[in-house]
Amino acid sequence: MGYTIQWDNAEKTVVLQQYTGNAIKDDLYHLAEESSLMLKSVTHTVHIIVDERTIKLTLSSTDIKYLEKFVPPNQGAVIVVIGKNGAAYKKLIQNIGKALAPKAFKQTFFTGTLEEARELLQVQFEVAYPQGVSS
Numbered sequence: 001m002g003y004t005i006q007w008d009n010a011e012k013t014v015v016l017q018q019y020t021g022n023a024i025k026d027d028l029y030h031l032a033e034e035s036s037l038m039l040k041s042v043t044h045t046v047h048i049i050v051d052e053r054t055i056k057l058t059l060s061s062t063d064i065k066y067l068e069k070f071v072p073p074n075q076g077a078v079i080v081v082i083g084k085n086g087a088a089y090k091k092l093i094q095n096i097g098k099a100l101a102p103k104a105f106k107q108t109f110f111t112g113t114l115e116e117a118r119e120l121l122q123v124q125f126e127v128a129y130p131q132g133v134s135s
């Protein structure tokens with residue numbers, strides 16, 4: 001297993017998905033399935049942080065369509081944490097994704113750090129984190 005997945009705050013309004021160094025393409029599918037189950041366990045909106053800094057996933061149209069099947073109605077924003085060199089590719093995939101998987105790519109943001117992702121959620125979506133939690 002090349003990833004971890006967990007709630008990122010006590011209110012269960014954010015799921016944190018992090019790829020580890022030995023991640024493979026199948027981990028993308030497992031994360032989508034597990035994340036969907038977590039979101040379905042609550043009724044309120046849940047945002048997702050996907051930390052992709054340790055990997056470089058190349059998504060096919062099949063991958064993008066697969067992700068669409070696992071988007072529950074209560075999914076909020078998806079914040080993707082990427083390395084500095086991945087921004088152009090991720091924006092290209094975002095445009096393709098909006099056409100092929102509009103629910104999965106509806107509200108996606110990109111940041112360079114986990115701290116920036118949490119700050120974005122706090123500012124734009126009023127997500128609660130304990131005092132001092134941003135790293």
